Amino acid sequence: MAENSPTTVLSSLNQGLHQSLQDDPNVILLGEDILDPYGGSFKVTRGLSSKFPERVLTTPISEAGITGIAGGLALRGFHPVVEIMFGDFTTLIVDQVINHITKFDAMYHGQTSAPVVIRTPMGGRRGYGPTHSQTLEKLFLGVPGLRVLAPFHLQGDDPIGSPGKLLYDAVIQGSSPTLFVENKLQYPLKLLSGDDIKEYSITDRGALTQSGLPFYELHLKGAPAADITLASYGYMAKLALDALHQLAYQHEIFCELLVPTQLAPFELAPLLSSARRTGKLITIEEGTLSLGWGAEVLARASENLGAELKSARRIAAKETVVPAAPQLEAEVLPGVEDIIQQVREMV
């Protein structure tokens, strides 16, 4: 397996899909432009149609239709995976997700369920402009019956790597409808392992949650007790980690970074435990501010920690479109400097 070990988030996800098709004959992939040689807009599905031509289907530009079809496949025993080419297009599948796929389990009184996995890349910083750069998962957080997952670029012990493993398990276990949120800039990230992370203490606190899915706690080895808790996920967690490093070395401010891989349902025990220690919490996300992931995290932190939470902030995108021009885009989306500035103001 060693020569096949993935080195990036992209190859890890690709290998997770590959392995799931290999291990489970009920896995079917549906998506636009996912056939070889193209292999999908972001190449996550590259090689899969050549190996599994009967179960990797390219589809018309019909996001709602293919998501609905996946729901029907799942109700009748299959484990479908849908690729929505850009996260922006998930607005087209809302009815299928909210009114159909996530309803069956409870609505039919537990007699059946539709464990569809929907994968999609969110995020900007590629200059794609207002309709191909958004981070929209907040629209799906809190939908009853829907699990929202986001990988983190760590190399686990497993041969397919942690992002791929998270995806593989979601597909194979077929336990509940899942929105799997990827990020365009996350794809090329090198999976952190060995020397990359030797400076850090990394602990998986997932055991504190019901799902048991990875929930990472990161801080610099040998650093003093953290002044502040940073909470982030996906690609923003990479920027938060960069900020954490700079804050320590340039400003002697020490942070602890908490990174869930399950965004919804909200299971925040590891995060709350850190915020209880530091008394300060900043959430960092790439979506727009209002009613976002951070809003719910802070509400829950406030409910659970009361006066122990001394101060809290949210870092998020400005509430406007994501412009195409790089310099304009950078003004709208939160970056490392924004995180550093907010932390310095707060400490």
Place this chain on the structure above:
Amino acid sequence: MNRNAELFQKMLTIRSFETLLLEKFSTGIFTGTTHTSLGQEANAVGVLSHIQENDVVVSNHRCHGHFLAYGGDPLALYAELMGKPDGVCGGVGGSQHLHWRNFYSSGLQGGTVAMAAGMAMAEKRKGDKAIVIDFMGDGTLGEGIVYESLNMISLWQLPILIVLENNHIAQTTPAELAIAGDISQRFEAFGIPAARIDSSDILEISPLAEALIGRVRNESRPQALIIDTARLGTHSKGDDTRPGEVVEALWQERDPLTIHGSRLSEGVRSSITIKIEAYIQAAFTRALGKED
């Protein structure tokens, strides 16, 4: 019992169920809403008399007739409508959201067509010759996902019979204010053959449905069946804006129970009626007696 009497009995089961339901609704035993199948009994029975055990049935908000014709238990349906644990879905689903064996209904419209397409894809891949029957209404033609679904149903030659019950009215909106062009052409444009019949006579609907179901099964490909029919009841409980005389004329001309009942002797008709009304009354009473 001969075939004619049997069909009459099946349709009367639906008619009696719905009639008693509406009668009791005002007493407060039932809550929420309901959409009855009054007038469309011949469609449910005419089509579903020909399905096989592994076939899948997808229905919509107006699903009681389909559920009962599929073989669903009137007692469990009454219990569901009463919100009781012994209901089809434990009282969670209510009138519009039923699942039992291979029967699935939902209060949503166009989305169920995509879901049904996925189910047909599943059955095709299993290779066991099972097919999907998907009931939709004329009102559903307004939603875009229907056309995404029809395209893929045809593209992938999915084994599905789409039964479009055109009762010419969507809630209160007459079809002529909502549907442009010809309904059959909407299917044919995607390469899905569409048979159309304007009838409330089960002896016309049933053999046509039987032939189409056989074709879908044997050739593993899609087919549409458009039944021009009549909604004799209100949309849900009391919202009918059609003039009384229009509805009265439909009862005179399009009642499937009258049309088919006339083929039976008065003696046979009345003995079936007594039996079925007692059966439905008993189902209601027993459902009422179930624990909340």
